[in-house]
Amino acid sequence: xxxNPVLQKELKTKLRGWRATVLISCxxxxxxxxxxxxxxxxxxxxxxxxxxxxxxxAVNAYNILTVFQFALLFIAVPAxxxxxxxxxxxxxxxxxxxxxxxxxxxxxxxxxIVSIAHTMLLLIASMPVLGVVFFFGxxxxxxxxxxxxxxxxxAFFVASSGVLFSTxxxxxxxAIISTYIFLGLIAFGPFFGYLIHLYIxxxxxxxxxxAYTPNYGEILAILFPSPVFGFxxxxxxxxxxxxxxxxxxxxxxxxxxYLAQQTGILRLMKPWIANSIFSIIASVLLIIISTAxxxxxxxxR
Amino acid sequence: MVVVDNITKRFNGTLxxxxxxxxxxxxxxxxxxxxxxxxKTTTMRIIAGLLxxxxxxxxxxxxxxxxxxxxxxxxxxYMPDFFGVYDDLKVSEYMAFYAGLQGIYGEKCRKLTxxxxxLVRLTDKKEAYVDTLSRGMKQRLCLARSLIHDPExxxxxxxxxxxxxxARVEMKEILKELRSxxxxxxxxxxxxxxxxxxxxxxxxxxxxxxxxxxxxREIAEKLSQTGxxxxxxxxxxxxxVRILMEMPEVGEISSVAGVLEIRVSGREETYxxxxxxxxxxxxxxVSFHPEESSLEAVxxxxxxxxxxxxx
Numbered sequence: 001x002x003x004n005p006v007l008q009k010e011l012k013t014k015l016r017g018w019r020a021t022v023l024i025s026c027x028x029x030x031x032x033x034x035x036x037x038x039x040x041x042x043x044x045x046x047x048x049x050x051x052x053x054x055x056x057x058a059v060n061a062y063n064i065l066t067v068f069q070f071a072l073l074f075i076a077v078p079a080x081x082x083x084x085x086x087x088x089x090x091x092x093x094x095x096x097x098x099x100x101x102x103x104x105x106x107x108x109x110x111x112x113i114v115s116i117a118h119t120m121l122l123l124i125a126s127m128p129v130l131g132v133v134f135f136f137g138x139x140x141x142x143x144x145x146x147x148x149x150x151x152x153x154x155a156f157f158v159a160s161s162g163v164l165f166s167t168x169x170x171x172x173x174x175a176i177i178s179t180y181i182f183l184g185l186i187a188f189g190p191f192f193g194y195l196i197h198l199y200i201x202x203x204x205x206x207x208x209x210x211a212y213t214p215n216y217g218e219i220l221a222i223l224f225p226s227p228v229f230g231f232x233x234x235x236x237x238x239x240x241x242x243x244x245x246x247x248x249x250x251x252x253x254x255x256x257x258y259l260a261q262q263t264g265i266l267r268l269m270k271p272w273i274a275n276s277i278f279s280i281i282a283s284v285l286l287i288i289i290s291t292a293x294x295x296x297x298x299x300x301r
Numbered sequence: 302m303v304v305v306d307n308i309t310k311r312f313n314g315t316l317x318x319x320x321x322x323x324x325x326x327x328x329x330x331x332x333x334x335x336x337x338x339x340x341k342t343t344t345m346r347i348i349a350g351l352l353x354x355x356x357x358x359x360x361x362x363x364x365x366x367x368x369x370x371x372x373x374x375x376x377x378x379y380m381p382d383f384f385g386v387y388d389d390l391k392v393s394e395y396m397a398f399y400a401g402l403q404g405i406y407g408e409k410c411r412k413l414t415x416x417x418x419x420l421v422r423l424t425d426k427k428e429a430y431v432d433t434l435s436r437g438m439k440q441r442l443c444l445a446r447s448l449i450h451d452p453e454x455x456x457x458x459x460x461x462x463x464x465x466x467x468a469r470v471e472m473k474e475i476l477k478e479l480r481s482x483x484x485x486x487x488x489x490x491x492x493x494x495x496x497x498x499x500x501x502x503x504x505x506x507x508x509x510x511x512x513x514x515x516x517x518r519e520i521a522e523k524l525s526q527t528g529x530x531x532x533x534x535x536x537x538x539x540x541x542v543r544i545l546m547e548m549p550e551v552g553e554i555s556s557v558a559g560v561l562e563i564r565v566s567g568r569e570e571t572y573x574x575x576x577x578x579x580x581x582x583x584x585x586x587v588s589f590h591p592e593e594s595s596l597e598a599v600x601x602x603x604x605x606x607x608x609x610x611x612x
């Protein structure tokens with residue numbers, strides 16, 4: 001099997017030398033430091049701690065790490081992909097690729113896979129840090145495998161979005177900003193949409209004097225495009241008491257509460273599954289659009 | 302090999318290429334000449350399949366590039382006027398990357414890389430990082446890259462631009478080798494002498510229009526039909542002008558620092574006739590100097606004429 005030449009070149013140049021090693025090491029050390037500070041702050045590392053071991057602390061630490069990784073995925077992947085094509089254009093190397101018999105779609109796919117590969121490298125490298133929670137229980141390997149799968153689909157969507165804006169705009173900075181705005185709208189837009197929906201329904205309920213109760217079907221129908229919605233599946237409610245004041249815990253608990261009321265097929269359609277399906281379909285569409293935009297024969301300039 | 306059928310390209314209303322038609326037979330080295338901004342690069346990018354024309358079609362080996370772009374790209378090697386390199390790649394890796402994009406891998410790729418680096422005299426730089434190469438070396442590497450899939454047709458956009466005289470000579474030697482290999486080449490330059498000894502035919506482009514096309518000799522001959530003659534006469538300039546104006550072969554007449562410059566339609570026989578007429582009318586001719594139609598003059602004249610028509 002031949003490796004996509006774009007992927008092969010990018011991996012070779014990005015992983016060569018000391019830069020990649022240092023970057024990965026810093027990332028893992030940073031995650032480890034977060035974990036250590038959290039445990040230290042919770043008194044777990046205190047040898048004179050007399051209150052005993054609280055296993056929920058490990059689950060809380062897991063929640064913090066997953067949120068951190070999720071945020072990193074949204075920050076780092078666009079920075080890589082939003083310059084993937086515009087960077088080639090700025091460097092004046094794009095024409096040299098497009099004049100070959102490689103289909104523009106293959107170039108786009110190569111660029112998307114490169115960023116997913118980089119993300120996966122960082123995520124897999126961080127597994128030993130996440131694995132610390134195994135010592136305490138509460139989080140299983142299947143949970144982490146599901147989380148990784150969700151990260152891959154989300155990275156696929158984020159990378160495809162970045163590549164699209166990179167093909168649309170000639171300048172790196174424009175492409176990066178547009179990608180962040182687009183992803184911000186996709187991630188948080190549906191939540192605003194849902195709040196508006198709630199407001200309208202509640203106003204209607206006041207007028208008609210018939211009480212309104214939200215249901216999971218409505219939540220799913222409005223929030224499914226948002227990766228943040230999908231990510232609520234990975235919030236461990238075992239720590240809800242600790243995080244009850246926290247916005248993230250509240251949102252995740254709210255959605256989880258309505259999901260628990262379902263009995264039919266909607267119960268299977270968990271936030272992460274619904275969002276992953278959306279991510280896959282949307283990514284394929286974004287790649288098709290990027291290919292059409294990049295195709296010089298179809299491009300107008 | 303290449304047929305360009307009436308292509309036009311507009312960028313936001315600006316006309317870059319205007320109904321351009323040309324044909325390049327197999328084995329031809331076609332020099333594409335024009336001033337900066339004349340439309341050379343746009344035309345070449347359209348022929349290379351990197352830009353869609355607003356109208357018109359391009360055929361390479363009889364295949365419409367708009368219909369089968371990937372098939373056509375198998376036959377094309379393209380070297381742009383400005384290009385970047387990946388500075389974190391070695392020369393051999395750079396070649397392997399583009400070979401991969403052309404579907405060439407493994408042993409075949411290694412052999413081709415070796416032979417092409419030898420052709421462009423970069424064998425000793427095989428393991429050097431691309432960013433350590435000089436400008437001339439990068440140009441040669443880019444040429445080697447464009448040859449990695451052994452294309453039958455090469456598009457070279459100003460291959461010698463920005464090179465020092467020595468690098469220019471080296472590039473010219475490589476292009477001669479390509480000619481001997483039987484490649485069909487479309488090469489552009491805004492410097493005419495650069496192409497005169499290399500090309501079998503030339504096309505002159507001005508304001509997006511092909512104002513002349515043919516073999517170097519054909520174009521020079523065509524232009525010598527309307528030559529420029531400089532005549533210096535002693536004291537009888539007005540009389541000379543009157544006589545010349547009566548002659549149907551004489552076109553535009555101007556006087557520059559005591560020297561009459563006349564446009565003459567016709568060749569040597571006409572020059573003889575003009576000189577005889579002047580002397581026969583007792584005009585004291587001090588000097589009579591028909592200008593040689595250098596390629597440079599051809600270019601200047603053709604582009605000047607097209608500008609006049611435009612105005």
